[in-house]
Amino acid sequence: MSSSQMPPWIQEQLMKMQQSQQNLQSIMTQKQHLEMEKVETEKALEELKKATDDDNVYKHAGSILIKSTKKELIDELEERKEMAKHVELFLKNKNYELRNRLKNKKQKLLK
Incomplete structure (x- = not known):
């Protein structure tokens, strides 16, 4: 059945x-990016805590x-770690919401 024949x-x-699937894919990409950022932040914290108070330390600005x-x-x-936790929770909830929405739409179409 072609799209012109569908109601x-x-x-x-x-x-x-399709839009929900694209949104879901976008959330998965954001979660992967966030996970990489969390790992980098953890490594930076780990190294920074090894430094003495007298060591010169620098931060990246552009x-x-x-x-x-x-x-x-x-x-x-x-603070960045804490913010990442909040974003991660938001993405998890959004992911759950979108998956449920997709499931409901599929069920609706199959009726």
């Missing part, structure tokens, strides 16, 4: 399903490095 409501449901203190950098990285 309009089925065409609409199929379009919505294409330059700026001198900072160990405490400031640890605070920034801990």
Whole structure:
């Protein structure tokens, strides 16, 4: 059955399903990016905690490095870790919501 032979409501449901699938794929990509960022942050924190308070430490600001203190950098990285947890929770909930929506749309089409 070609799309021109399908009833309009089925065409609409199929379009919505495709859109939900694309959104789901986008969330999965964001989750992967977030996971890589978490690993990098953990490694940076681990290395920074090995440094003495007297060691020179720098933070990345665009294409330059700026001198900072160990405490400031640890605070920034801990804050980044905390923010990543919130984003991760949001993405997890959004993923669950989209999967349920997709499941319902599939069931609706199969009726």
